[in-house]
Amino acid sequence: DIIMKKLLKGGTVVSGGGTVLADVVLDGEKITAVGLPEEMAQLAGADAEVVDVSGCLLFPGFIDAHTHFDLHVAGTVTADDFYTGTRAAVKGGTTTIVDFGTQYPGETLAQGLANWHEKADGKCSCDYGFHMSITEWNPAVSREVQDMMDEGITSFKLYMTYDTQVDDQTIFSILRRLKEVGGITGVHCENSGMIAALQEEAKAAGHMGVSSHPATRPAAAEAEAIGRLLRLAEVVDIPVVVVHLTCREGYDVILEARRRGQKVYAETCPQYLLMEDSLYDLPGMEGATYVCAPPLRKKADCECLWEGLASGQIQTVSTDHCSFTTEQKDLGKDDFTKIPGGMPGVETRGILLYTYGVDQGRISLEQMCRVLSENPARLYGMYPQKGVIAPGSDGDIVVLRPGAEDVITAENQLSNIDYAPFEGTKVTARIEKVFLRGQLAVSEGQVVLEKAGKFIKRGKYQFGTL
Ligand code: DUC
Ligand code: ZN
Numbered sequence: 001d002i003i004m005k006k007l008l009k010g011g012t013v014v015s016g017g018g019t020v021l022a023d024v025v026l027d028g029e030k031i032t033a034v035g036l037p038e039e040m041a042q043l044a045g046a047d048a049e050v051v052d053v054s055g056c057l058l059f060p061g062f063i064d065a066h067t068h069f070d071l072h073v074a075g076t077v078t079a080d081d082f083y084t085g086t087r088a089a090v091k092g093g094t095t096t097i098v099d100f101g102t103q104y105p106g107e108t109l110a111q112g113l114a115n116w117h118e119k120a121d122g123k124c125s126c127d128y129g130f131h132m133s134i135t136e137w138n139p140a141v142s143r144e145v146q147d148m149m150d151e152g153i154t155s156f157k158l159y160m161t162y163d164t165q166v167d168d169q170t171i172f173s174i175l176r177r178l179k180e181v182g183g184i185t186g187v188h189c190e191n192s193g194m195i196a197a198l199q200e201e202a203k204a205a206g207h208m209g210v211s212s213h214p215a216t217r218p219a220a221a222e223a224e225a226i227g228r229l230l231r232l233a234e235v236v237d238i239p240v241v242v243v244h245l246t247c248r249e250g251y252d253v254i255l256e257a258r259r260r261g262q263k264v265y266a267e268t269c270p271q272y273l274l275m276e277d278s279l280y281d282l283p284g285m286e287g288a289t290y291v292c293a294p295p296l297r298k299k300a301d302c303e304c305l306w307e308g309l310a311s312g313q314i315q316t317v318s319t320d321h322c323s324f325t326t327e328q329k330d331l332g333k334d335d336f337t338k339i340p341g342g343m344p345g346v347e348t349r350g351i352l353l354y355t356y357g358v359d360q361g362r363i364s365l366e367q368m369c370r371v372l373s374e375n376p377a378r379l380y381g382m383y384p385q386k387g388v389i390a391p392g393s394d395g396d397i398v399v400l401r402p403g404a405e406d407v408i409t410a411e412n413q414l415s416n417i418d419y420a421p422f423e424g425t426k427v428t429a430r431i432e433k434v435f436l437r438g439q440l441a442v443s444e445g446q447v448v449l450e451k452a453g454k455f456i457k458r459g460k461y462q463f464g465t466l
Pocket of ligand 1: 188
């Protein structure tokens with residue numbers, strides 16, 4: 001391919017700070033110029049490949065900082081691995097994922113990381129980084145945290161529930177260590193003891209079906225754990241990320257900590273913005289496809305989360321993509337606690353945020369750009385390599401056509417599962433093209449470039465830049 005330069009003509013460039021009609025020059029893997037048509041044409045030169053993107057919005061490639069690909073969990077393994085998962089991601093406009101490398105029982109962090117590199121290496125159709133999930137803590141693991149930072153793993157994940165959970169003392173020690181090395185952690189906040197007790201009660205009463213799922217993981221369990229985490233972080237004096245926030249109760253706890261002067265970041269996901277817990281009452285195992293933790297909540301919670309996005313109190317929208325087939329979901333047909341928890345999402349996050357967020361007037365284009373691209377790039381040490389369309393940044397660009405009519409169906413999806421949670425949902429945007437570091441990866445909505453993704457060594461989170 002001798003034509004190295006590309007000129008994207010006629011589009012509207014979106015950033016967190018505004019939108020502007022501008023042409024974009026790509027040279028090799030990078031964006032080299034953004035500006036007025038005549039100037040850009042001159043900079044690109046007569047040999048540049050001209051790509052007509054008129055009528056389209058150009059976003060910096062979306063970043064999904066919460067995926068679970070090829071993860072062993074609940075006695076099975078997620079249906080999407082790095083091959084199918086990143087193909088689905090890039091089709092949906094996501095040019096970078098940050099997956100959760102996991103320290104399985106008995107492993108060092110180095111072993112967990114090596115395992116994740118092996119899973120991802122050569123298989124990814126978008127760029128990728130890893131957080132490390134710390135599930136066992138001792139002095140040797142504590143020393144390894146610096147090694148992770150040196151390897152570009154600058155963020156971590158802790159669970160307050162599941163068998164991967166760490167207790168309060170451990171969380172406190174880990175936060176102390178992260179403060180020393182300049183790391184940041186996302187935390188899955190749910191009170192595991194309360195959930196275990198409620199599950200036992202439900203089962204003792206013979207309530208074995210899917211409809212028991214939401215009531216046994218109440219919003220109070222999430223809000224309590226968020227509060228506990230934030231008090232631990234307060235004493236250590238370190239910013240933390242509350243991942244997949246679902247409810248008003250938790251939101252209020254976060255706002256309260258901010259009023260005390262704490263730095264707290266919050267993430268939510270499309271399913272928590274758009275779906276309600278009444279789905280768990282669907283007949284048979286239909287509701288099982290919506291089982292995730294924390295669970296879907298009420299309409300008022302969805303509204304609260306949209307408000308949080310609009311006001312900037314919630315900084316990122318990720319997916320928590322953790323997909324299982326209906327056959328895998330059937331593992332819990334006699335006992336709802338055995339349903340593998342998780343929903344897909346990487347393929348539809350952008351078009352859903354556009355349709356329900358921007359098009360329906362809940363958030364602005366700039367806010368959409370911030371929560372899908374700019375903020376995760378800043379928070380996870382990738383800005384300005386990622387997260388912005390500007391000279392010097394990677395040529396990761398989503399070409400989104402607003403006003404298109406499309407319908408989400410399982411039949412057309414690339415995710416390796418036999419259903420789509422948003423089946424039949426009408427969307428008003430189509431992702432026509434995606435550029436991954438200057439290369440056309442999606443054309444006419446089809447993935448045309450596979451396995452071109454590379455590992456992104458991330459920098460430290462810079463306090464105060466978000
Ligand atoms: N929640 C899920 O539903 N699945 C994966 C991990 C998580 O936190
Ligand atoms: Zn998750």
